Amino acid sequence: MQEPKPSPEQEKELQAAAPTEEGQAVGQAAPGAQGAEGRQASSSASSGDGQPVTLSAREFEELRRRASEAEQYRDRLLRTAADFDNFRKRSARERQEVLDHAHQALLTRLIPVLDSFEAALAALESHDEGAREKLEQGVRLVWQQLRSVLQEAGLTEIDATGQPFDPTLHEAVAVEERTDVPDHHVVRQLRKGYKLRNRLLRPASVVVAQAPRADESGAGTAN
Known part of the structure; x- marks a missing residue:
């Protein structure tokens, strides 16, 4: 039994679809050519980077x-x-x-x-x-x-007895209720204070007077 032969129209379509040997050769040669060009460009760039820098006389x-x-x-x-x-x-x-x-x-x-x-x-x-x-x-x-x-x-003594209490010169160690001494005045000095010219070395330890408190207690009223 013989195989059927293609018609003339089918043969033309097959010839148009099949690649030619010349095209295949060109397609195979193209990648090699491109690689050679790339290697040549790369070699040129590397040789350019390795060149020494030349300065002018002015520089x-x-x-x-x-x-x-x-x-x-x-x-x-x-x-x-x-x-x-x-x-x-x-x-x-x-x-x-x-x-x-x-x-x-x-x-x-x-x-x-x-x-x-x-x-x-x-x-x-x-x-x-x-x-x-x-x-x-x-x-x-x-x-x-x-x-x-x-x-x-340059040492000077601080005489605090009878003076108003001054926290910058005196150190209150006790408080006494007194009527014969003004309120917030020094009753007596327990330890002297000293200054080196205008600089305080040691404050005077003093007892300060305080006015007696008023008696707040009152007598109760008888019923």
């Missing part, structure tokens, strides 16, 4: 000038840091010298007070009949000398 001189300025700024910074460190050390040394001089002057004035204390202790240890009187005189002398030295150094 090179500008670069040298800026490098020289940077070195000068660095040298100035190091010199300034060294000068500041020397200034800090010199200031600390001068401040210590001033403190030592002040301490020396104060201690020089306190040495006679120490001598008077030693003389008073020596009188106390003796068996002389007038030892007690000598001791009292020695203690008073020491107190006067020490007070004089401290006053010369």
